[in-house]
Amino acid sequence: MKRFVGNFQPLFAAGILLVVLLLPLLGLTPNVIRILFITFVWITASLAWNLLGGVAGQVSFGFAVFYGLGAYAAALMINAGVNPALSFVGSAAVAALASFLIGIPTFRLRGPYFAIATIGVSEAVRVVMNNISAVGGAGGLRVTERGIFRQTEHYYAGLAIAVLAVCVSLLVERSKFGLALRAIRQDEDAAADVGINPFRCKLWIHAIAAALTGVAGGVFADYAAYIHPQGVFAFSTSVTILLMPVIGGIGTIWGAVLGAAVVTIVEEQLVAVFPQVHLLLYGLLLMLIVLLEPDGLVGLLRRILRRMHVDPSSRGPDKALWGRGRLEGREL
């Protein structure tokens, strides 16, 4: 008999939020704050990708394009003297606009064709940005600094956008729009038959996801003070953004957050020691996930909880299947 422990998730989340809010006051080393900041940025991007890839089922291998566009938009606006917060809004707008331009031709493709097309988009934009000297070309762009570098400022900015991403994800998940997206993921033609317009829904979620990723890129640009196409538009950036929700648990919010945390820590700790081995690690991890536990780390945790006879579902036994992303057997 399984014990239903009640809905512990909101309390758990609130607890984490409280801890994270107060962390800078505990006097942690700047390096730890930096890692946390990067985690927040990646959490935002991860949740954004999850909206498109996990909820709507459209796997994009080219999210770096939005990250990079957001970064460049914010950088250019900050350099022009615009208030940073406003420039992040600008990042979101630019990224969302780009998502429409990209989505309109590519959403005619399904599944893997869409995925590969997104690789092409990202690469094409990277090449173009490499060549436009007005934004720095291959040499990159410097962001003019506004006074002393206050790390806690960036920390809270990162936290703010991460919380924003979680809120947006929750809103989408519980809305009729989210239901439509799930239907599209499961069977696009059947969804169209019941009256959903898949093309429009895909475009809209693409815009939301792109906007969030753009904001993440903007916040990062403000922090890093220097961006270049090989960094923000890199294929490896797209890969990282894709890997985080998949490793954590595709389709779920906890999964996206957990995946981002794991990947960031692995990258930060490992890249310093073994520069190139992270590709091997990601590849092996991804293979294990695809073959053994398609629901990622969250799926693994659920299995463990089930073994301990605890009901892991957040809303009680009847809704055990609600809100779960499924990787295996999903047809694109």
Next chain:
Amino acid sequence: MTAVDFLNLLIAAVLLAGIYAVMSVGMTVIYGVMKIVNLAHAGFMMLGAYFAYELFERFHVDPLIGATLALPAFFLFGMAVHWLLIRRLPKSDQPTLSSLLLMFAFWLVLQNVGYLFWGNMDRSIFTPRTLKVLTLGPISISLLRLIVFFAAVLCVCALQLALSRSWYGRAMRALIQNPYAAQITGVDDERIARITFGLGTAFAGFAGALLAMLYSFSPDFGRPFLIRAFVIIVLGGLESVSGVAFGALVLALVETFSILYVPAGYQPAISFGLLVVVLLVFPRGIGGLLERKWRPA
């Protein structure tokens, strides 16, 4: 633009098309039989390039012979990979997310293996043949490209023959057309899938080895070619070798003649631009258009 320039560019484009065709045919065959989009294709091409490189550097084997040796070597490698990994994937009529991610993960692993063994410095194969140029009157053709073109065409024709004449070829085509009916008539889909994957990998390795003669390479080699292979497949339809040849020709022509209008820095983005244009005009690829013409229904 003079007639001579035009002819030079045209010949260059055709030669390029040969290479592009042999590069894409591997991915096509794997997709047709198993409905798996093989992202690791880029990784196999990279390994093929290094295979030829190592044979050349250590044993002074001519890279053309190295490329030919790559065919059986990668065939076996592909079959091993299928037996180890691919057959554990859930089967489906449509491409699945799991297969996409698995192949992608495998590509990452292959890249890392490349970095581990060969570092990230660019390598190249340099033989006396590399710089030779054939001149027929005003037209000059790189000898190497010509040889590579013939090797590629030979390979693709051999594949077409195998598909149409041999039992395996017919079994493959049966699986492409209708997997259930094929199984009912006695085709062992797993065995044929294994052979197909081996074949696709063999072609990837062969193409990689040929490309190694023309370009320098590093473990990241393969991504621009992967995108090109994909564009070719979309252009030519996923079901036939002749479709791939057609797609390869179109892409090669566009890329070669775009040098006249587009600055060199933007070259890698050309293939993608072509893809977008084609998708906007023919949502199912040009191959889809042709298919409707050939089939009466």
